[in-house]
Amino acid sequence: GVPILLHIVFFQAAASPPTSNFLLLGPSGSGKTALTTLLEAKSSPLSKKTHTTHTSQTSTLVSVSLPPTVPTASNRYRSVNDPSLKEAQRNPIRYRVKDTPGHGKLRTTQGIAQLQSMSVAKDAAHKLRGVIFMVDTAALVDEAVLRDTASYLHDVLLVLQKRELNKSSSKRLSEIPVLVAANKQDLFTALPPGSVKEKLEAEIDRIRKSKTKGLLDASADPGLDNDEDVLGNDDAQGTFSFNLLQVEAGIKVDVVGGAVKDDPAEEFGSGVRRWEEWVGMCL
Numbered sequence: 239g240v241p242i243l244l245h246i247v248f249f250q251a252a253a254s255p256p257t258s259n260f261l262l263l264g265p266s267g268s269g270k271t272a273l274t275t276l277l278e279a280k281s282s283p284l285s286k287k288t289h290t291t292h293t294s295q296t297s298t299l300v301s302v303s304l305p306p307t308v309p310t311a312s313n314r315y316r317s318v319n320d321p322s323l324k325e326a327q328r329n330p331i332r333y334r335v336k337d338t339p340g341h342g343k344l345r346t347t348q349g350i351a352q353l354q355s356m357s358v359a360k361d362a363a364h365k366l367r368g369v370i371f372m373v374d375t376a377a378l379v380d381e382a383v384l385r386d387t388a389s390y391l392h393d394v395l396l397v398l399q400k401r402e403l404n405k406s407s408s409k410r411l412s413e414i415p416v417l418v419a420a421n422k423q424d425l426f427t428a429l430p431p432g433s434v435k436e437k438l439e440a441e442i443d444r445i446r447k448s449k450t451k452g453l454l455d456a457s458a459d460p461g462l463d464n465d466e467d468v469l470g471n472d473d474a475q476g477t478f479s480f481n482l483l484q485v486e487a488g489i490k491v492d493v494v495g496g497a498v499k500d501d502p503a504e505e506f507g508s509g510v511r512r513w514e515e516w517v518g519m520c521l
């Protein structure tokens with residue numbers, strides 16, 4: 239009787255509804271819709287469902303599954319002979335991705351607003367496990383695109399930093415790591431992830447320095463204390479880096495290259511594998 243009982247318990251655990259939420263942010267054109275469409279197609283390869291390209295005015299929530307061969311934080315040492323791998327093949331781990339419009343004004347009302355509400359949610363159904371910030375690495379050579387992308391990412395990181403600073407009052411909040419999904423690596427004009435990271439860091443540094451200056455100029459008003467409005471804490475003299483942000487504010491940012499577009503020589507959807515591995519490590 240015992241093995242059967244165990245099996246039932248295990249099955250129920252694996253078949254429970256998805257509760258891990260990821261928020262998908264980034265400028266429009268970076269590939270967010272393409273990614274959700276691909277993840278959905280990968281999750282149900284038989285239905286070949288092509289997600290109708292939604293009007294990018296609202297957020298959409300899709301439930302997708304993690305490929306069984308992608309390790310998670312809890313099973314990362316699992317061997318190929320482990321029976322739990324077979325179980326995972328039958329009952330893949332599911333997670334939810336919330337796609338948000340990345341266009342100009344909608345960012346504040348949709349993307350940032352979603353982040354603000356989801357990042358403080360404590361109940362399992364709404365709790366945020368991670369943020370995926372998509373970047374078009376072929377468009378980043380354009381100064382205007384770089385500035386726009388970096389300022390959106392800056393605002394995202396600032397929300398997370400404020401959350402960290404206010405944590406003492408609500409201790410039960412866990413960390414929310416950020417994946418910068420350096421998309422479109424299939425294009426030969428794409429910047430490699432290392433230089434995407436450098437460019438974003440340098441641009442965010444410029445943004446926060448000019449913000450600090452603005453705040454100093456405005457501080458003729460002694461009632462104003464906007465310290466927490468500056469990314470990377472008080473010392474804006476130093477150069478901003480994601481590493482510094484992790485040390486100072488406990489926010490982990492990883493820049494990982496990938497492509498939603500399939501390489502015909504590779505397995506379907508393999509261009510997003512390293513992002514799925516990042517998701518797995520959050521689960």
Ligand code: GDP
Nearest residue numbers: 265266267268269270271272421422497498499
């Ligand atoms: P969104 O505005 O962020 O939702 O961006 P979309 O998903 O609509 O993608 C914008 C454009 O980029 C579309 O034409 C996609 O086909 C294209 N695209 C998305 N991902 C990739 C990729 O990895 N490589 C290439 N070459 N094009 C991509």
